[in-house]
Amino acid sequence: MAEHTPVLLAEVLAGLEVRPEGRYCDATFGRGGHTAAILAALGPAGRVIAIDRDPQAIAAGRERFAGEPRLTLVRGSFGRLEELVRSTGLEGELQGVLLDLGVSSPQLDEAERGFSFMQDGPLDMRMDNESGQGAAQWLARASEREIVDVLRTLGEERFARRIARRVVESREAAPITRTAQFAELVAAAVPTREPGKHPATRTFQAIRIHVNGELDALAAALPQAVRLLAPGGRLCVVSFHSLEDRIVKRYIRREAQGDPVYAGLPDVPAHARPTLRRIGGALMPGPAELGRNPRARSAVLRIAERLAA
Numbered sequence: 001m002a003e004h005t006p007v008l009l010a011e012v013l014a015g016l017e018v019r020p021e022g023r024y025c026d027a028t029f030g031r032g033g034h035t036a037a038i039l040a041a042l043g044p045a046g047r048v049i050a051i052d053r054d055p056q057a058i059a060a061g062r063e064r065f066a067g068e069p070r071l072t073l074v075r076g077s078f079g080r081l082e083e084l085v086r087s088t089g090l091e092g093e094l095q096g097v098l099l100d101l102g103v104s105s106p107q108l109d110e111a112e113r114g115f116s117f118m119q120d121g122p123l124d125m126r127m128d129n130e131s132g133q134g135a136a137q138w139l140a141r142a143s144e145r146e147i148v149d150v151l152r153t154l155g156e157e158r159f160a161r162r163i164a165r166r167v168v169e170s171r172e173a174a175p176i177t178r179t180a181q182f183a184e185l186v187a188a189a190v191p192t193r194e195p196g197k198h199p200a201t202r203t204f205q206a207i208r209i210h211v212n213g214e215l216d217a218l219a220a221a222l223p224q225a226v227r228l229l230a231p232g233g234r235l236c237v238v239s240f241h242s243l244e245d246r247i248v249k250r251y252i253r254r255e256a257q258g259d260p261v262y263a264g265l266p267d268v269p270a271h272a273r274p275t276l277r278r279i280g281g282a283l284m285p286g287p288a289e290l291g292r293n294p295r296a297r298s299a300v301l302r303i304a305e306r307l308a309a
């Protein structure tokens with residue numbers, strides 16, 4: 001079975017401060033690396049609600065954790081975190097929520113999922129490949145302007161214009177449906193090379209983030225996670241690129257300050273008070289972890305604690 005190596009595992013566990021009887025939500029189950037470690041730290045009364053939007057992740061989880069009564073697996077997007085957690089019927093507030101963002105190794109490594117420019121497959125890139133439109137459908141319909149915007153904002157791609165032009169010209173002749181076909185098209189449109197980086201890296205990243213609505217889901221999930229947490233509960237978020245990390249960093253900063261309109265005033269209404277306390281700064285994998293798992297290289301973990309209302 002395809003594997004995924006959990007990143008910053010010790011740091012996430014320490015950040016969550018797992019208590020034996022606690023309730024935790026792993027909102028990005030993947031292949032269950034973090035969930036397994038949380039379960040190992042829990043006693044018989046502890047519970048984990050694990051969420052993933054990828055049907056294959058949930059199926060693999062049901063197999064791996066068959067007979068584990070403390071785990072409830074739920075399929076859906078963490079953009080609807082509160083609804084998904086409530087749907088389990090498990091009462092009570094959570095002691096921790098984990099978001100380990102981005103894609104899993106099985107998603108990247110299985111050519112059929114269409115995430116990889118290294119292997120040929122259908123140009124799909126959906127984490128939930130049973131709903132919404134895949135990358136090929138999006139590329140077939142998007143305007144040139146829209147393609148430029150996505151590549152610029154979500155991939156910081158300097159050659160967005162050239163790539164978008166090439167897409168529009170090429171799709172008139174034949175639809176763009178395969179990852180290898182698209183990677184070649186992008187490589188031909190990009191005039192220079194970044195050392196050690198495939199010329200389609202930024203484009204694939206941008207389209208993946210767009211097709212999956214990744215930044216919107218993250219922005220929607222953070223306040224829901226805070227509402228679900230008990231006072232003293234921990235929020236841990238691992239992000240893999242600067243756009244995600246910026247959303248997390250700014251959110252934690254804002255929630256740790258409270259509404260600036262009331263700064264310095266003696267009576268701050270409940271809705272304007274800080275909801276989070278930042279725990280430490282950004283944590284990144286050390287050389288030992290990077291030696292074992294090069295895919296951890298851009299991981300950044302941020303931790304915050306829910307304050308009493």
Ligand SMILES: C[S@@+](CC[C@H](N)C(=O)[O-])C[C@H]1O[C@@H](n2cnc3c(N)ncnc32)[C@H](O)[C@@H]1O
Nearest residue numbers: 006028030031032033034052053054077078217
């Ligand atoms: C980096 S992997 C998580 C790996 C996991 N921590 C482990 O140790 O196996 C990210 C997972 O989050 C899932 N995911 C990404 N965005 C999601 C969303 N909006 N809702 C639910 N799951 C999401 C992906 O399908 C993927 O399986």
